[in-house]
Each structure stands twice: as C-alpha cells, then as structure tokens.
Amino acid sequence: MNNLLAQFGTVTNPFIDLAPGSPLGASSSGAGLILILGNFIRLLIVAAGLYTLWNFIMAGYGFLGASGEPKNIAKAWEKIWQSVLGLTIVAGSFVLAALFGYLIFNDPTALISPKIY
16 A cells, blocks of 8 residues: 555645534534534624625515516515614624623623634
C-alpha cells in the first residue's frame, strides 16, 4: 500500500487536527451536538430567507399577471404580507434570544452561540 501511495508523492492528511477547546473540536461532552444544532438552525434561517425571497418574486409575478383584477392583486398583497410577517418573526427570534441571553446570563450571545465548558 505504501508503494502505491509513493507513486503519487507525499500524501498529507486533508483533515485538520482538532485540539481540545478549539471551536470545531469537542471540548467536553455534548459540544458536538451543540455545533450540529447551531448549524441546523442557521440552515433553517437561510432557508427561511430564501423562501421569503422566492415569495416576493412570485408575488411580483402575481402583480404582473393580475391584469387589473382586484382578486389577483389581493392575492399578491397577501403573499407579500405573509412573507414580511414570516421574515419579521425569524429576525425577531434573534432579538428575543439576545434579550433573554442578556437578562439571564448577562451575555447577549449566550443563547445565539452557546459554549459548553
């Protein structure tokens, strides 16, 4: 096996070494779970933003295709209103998390990016 790898030159480890206490390494029990959940929540927030953008674009097409019909214009406005409301809820969750983190832990980022010691 070593002879086969020697034909291609030196092979270095593509994975980084995770030292205990590094942000990507598990500093104690459960740190990996916190990282996975944090990344999953970030993914959901990005998906919510993309979905909102998609709804704005589709509402714009709804306006273009309404041809002056009040029913179709009302549908487009409803879609815009629901998108703005959903985006406000997603953004408001960050504000509430920072507020509760500051009130409970005296650190606004305590609930947004938790640390396990």
